[in-house]
Amino acid sequence: xxxxxxxxxxxxxxxxxxxxxxxxxxxxxxxxxxxxxxxxxxxxxxxxxxxxxxxxxxxxxxxxxxxxxxxxxxxxxxxxxxxxxxxxxxxxxxxxxxxxxxxxxxxxxxxxxxxxxxxxxxxxxxxxxxxxxxxxxxxxxxxxxxxxxxxxxxxxxxxxxxxxxxxxxxxxxxxxxxxxxxxxxxxxxxxxxxxxxxxxxxxxxxxxxxxxxxxxxxxxxxxxxxxxxxxxxxxxxxxxxxxxxxxxxxxxxxxxxxxxxxxxxxxxxxxxxxxxxxxxxxxxxxxxxxxxxxxxxxxxxxxxxxxxxxxxxxxxxxxxxxxxxxxxxxxxxxxxxxxxxxxxxxxxxxxxxxxxxxxxxxxxxxxxxxxxxxxxxxxxxxxxxxxxxxxxxxxxxxxxxxxxxxxxxxxxxxxxxxxxxxxxxxxxxxxxxxxxxxxxxxxxxxxxxxxxxxxxxxxxxxxxxxxxxxxxxxxxxxxxxxxxxxxxxxxxxxxxxxxxxxxxxxxxxxxxxxxxxxxxxxxxxxxxxxxxxxxxxxxxxxxxxxxxxxxxxxxxxxxxxxxxxxxxxxxxxxxxxxxxxxxxxxxx
Numbered sequence: 001x002x003x004x005x006x007x008x009x010x011x012x013x014x015x016x017x018x019x020x021x022x023x024x025x026x027x028x029x030x031x032x033x034x035x036x037x038x039x040x041x042x043x044x045x046x047x048x049x050x051x052x053x054x055x056x057x058x059x060x061x062x063x064x065x066x067x068x069x070x071x072x073x074x075x076x077x078x079x080x081x082x083x084x085x086x087x088x089x090x091x092x093x094x095x096x097x098x099x100x101x102x103x104x105x106x107x108x109x110x111x112x113x114x115x116x117x118x119x120x121x122x123x124x125x126x127x128x129x130x131x132x133x134x135x136x137x138x139x140x141x142x143x144x145x146x147x148x149x150x151x152x153x154x155x156x157x158x159x160x161x162x163x164x165x166x167x168x169x170x171x172x173x174x175x176x177x178x179x180x181x182x183x184x185x186x187x188x189x190x191x192x193x194x195x196x197x198x199x200x201x202x203x204x205x206x207x208x209x210x211x212x213x214x215x216x217x218x219x220x221x222x223x224x225x226x227x228x229x230x231x232x233x234x235x236x237x238x239x240x241x242x243x244x245x246x247x248x249x250x251x252x253x254x255x256x257x258x259x260x261x262x263x264x265x266x267x268x269x270x271x272x273x274x275x276x277x278x279x280x281x282x283x284x285x286x287x288x289x290x291x292x293x294x295x296x297x298x299x300x301x302x303x304x305x306x307x308x309x310x311x312x313x314x315x316x317x318x319x320x321x322x323x324x325x326x327x328x329x330x331x332x333x334x335x336x337x338x339x340x341x342x343x344x345x346x347x348x349x350x351x352x353x354x355x356x357x358x359x360x361x362x363x364x365x366x367x368x369x370x371x372x373x374x375x376x377x378x379x380x381x382x383x384x385x386x387x388x389x390x391x392x393x394x395x396x397x398x399x400x401x402x403x404x405x406x407x408x409x410x411x412x413x414x415x416x417x418x419x420x421x422x423x424x425x426x427x428x429x430x431x432x433x434x435x436x437x438x439x440x441x442x443x444x445x446x447x448x449x450x451x452x453x454x455x456x457x458x459x460x461x462x463x464x465x466x467x468x469x470x471x472x473x474x475x476x477x478x479x480x481x482x483x484x485x486x487x488x489x490x491x492x493x494x495x496x497x498x499x500x501x502x503x504x505x506x507x508x509x510x511x512x513x514x515x516x517x518x519x520x521x522x523x524x525x526x527x528x529x530x531x532x533x534x535x536x537x538x539x540x541x542x543x544x545x546x547x548x549x550x551x552x553x554x555x556x557x558x559x560x561x562x563x564x565x566x567x568x569x570x571x572x573x574x575x576x577x578x579x580x581x582x583x584x585x586x587x588x
Contacts (some may be wrong), residue, residue: 078092136250271299376493401464
């Protein structure tokens with residue numbers, strides 16, 4: 001590229017910039033508009049204007065995007081109440097009784113529904129909207145403008161060539177114009193376009209040249225100076241191609257806005273909840289049947305979709321033998337469900353990534369485990385029939401849980417237990433353990449406590465933990481299905497009848513999901529367009545030289561050719577032009 005001096009009227013430029021508060025200070029090669037740096041003045045309006053410019057700058061948008069990613073980290077590390085396994089929150093409370101309340105107060109167990117997370121993505125939405133929408137208006141205006149006028153010295157462009165032809169200048173330009181239109185260039189036939197008024201229409205105002213991505217670097221190459229443009233009449237075909245590059249760039253950023261809109265729709269009009277359902281038990285879509293429930297601000301909890309289902313049977317298969325021994329092969333929850341009260345029941349199998357969908361609500365299979373069945377008879381002869389879900393221990397094939405009997409006489413009873421699907425003795429210490437997740441040899445290790453369960457203290461307790469501070473252990477043993485433990489001092493008996501399985505379901509109503517899906521697809525499309533399409537310009541001029549022959553000059557320029565290829569494209573275009581505007585015999 002040759003060094004070219006450009007005479008720029010700085011006073012005129014300053015006047016134009018002052019009229020348009022969205023004109024960038026220096027756009028980059030992708031069309032990213034950086035706001036002109038401003039400082040707050042003394043008045044309140046100046047401070048507000050400065051705050052708005054700062055918030056809607058691309059720099060601020062990138063910072064907020066980084067903060068949004070950083071704020072999502074706790075949601076990926078800590079268990080979430082609206083996540084795939086909300087029971088882990090209770091487990092975290094049991095393991096970290098001091099730290100868990102602090103984290104809960106900060107909203108770290110419900111990160112994506114917290115006020116501070118909503119504030120970040122709301123600011124990000126405003127920042128992107130204030131940055132992208134004005135830029136989109138400028139781009140639409142630029143697409144309607146005529147291609148820029150040809151420079152006087154086409155030979156000084158990065159790629160150029162010339163030849164003589166026997167055709168008249170008018171015929172040569174007409175055929176070149178038709179050819180470039182067929183090749184999808186925005187081509188403009190410019191005859192005698194040299195007056196200042198015409199140049200202003202042809203994007204000669206500095207503000208419009210910035211909107212048309214006619215940056216100073218381009219002007220130095222395409223407009224060789226006011227002196228070089230001269231004052232004589234010119235006839236040329238001005239063509240450009242590649243506006244879709246900036247369109248793709250804007251599509252990418254606008255799609256990010258739409259993603260935020262989809263998230264907002266879900267947070268306002270959607271809901272998410274979880275429910276643990278044992279075999280042969282049912283679930284109805286009312287708040288009382290949820291173990292945890294997080295509705296959006298405008299969700300009417302009295303008008304939830306009126307579906308229900310019953311878990312008939314849960315089936316799981318596991319890999320037997322080999323390095324993946326014990327890994328799950330499949331999980332399936334066979335349910336009978338009704339879309340509304342009084343509707344005939346329908347059978348359906350809920351599997352991983354195959355939810356039950358009805359009325360815009362999806363029921364996902366999230367977890368499963370075992371629920372040991374106990375019959376406990378207290379010292380007074382009263383019998384209690386309890387089937388209690390036990391929670392899986394991470395990294396093992398064991399499940400632990402508790403049974404609380406506050407109505408037992410003469411003292412309250414509590415049972416802690418570990419369910420072993422395939423019971424065996426640990427070869428190191430001889431303690432009972434489970435060596436496989438399938439119920440091949442089920443057993444339960446229990447400890448029985450008597451005393452005060454502490455339920456009347458007014459303090460909340462986890463249903464999966466037993467407070468033994470005011471209780472004493474009276475028995476410990478391992479039971480298999482059908483075994484009975486007799487408690488000392490006439491405290492009663494505990495019979496292990498067997499077990500059922502349970503499944504945990506996530507129930508979500510996500511009205512923003514189609515919006516987010518479409519926006520993500522548009523984001524990928526916009527990214528591909530912005531990376532694959534190149535912005536280039538071509539000028540064809542035909543004029544009579546001193547000998548009276550027609551001289552055809554062709555030149556081209558591109559801003560985005562880092563990977564190369566424009567020179568080859570230019571050669572192909574020249575070959576095509578020479579096929580319709582053939583060189584004279586001596587030039588050929």
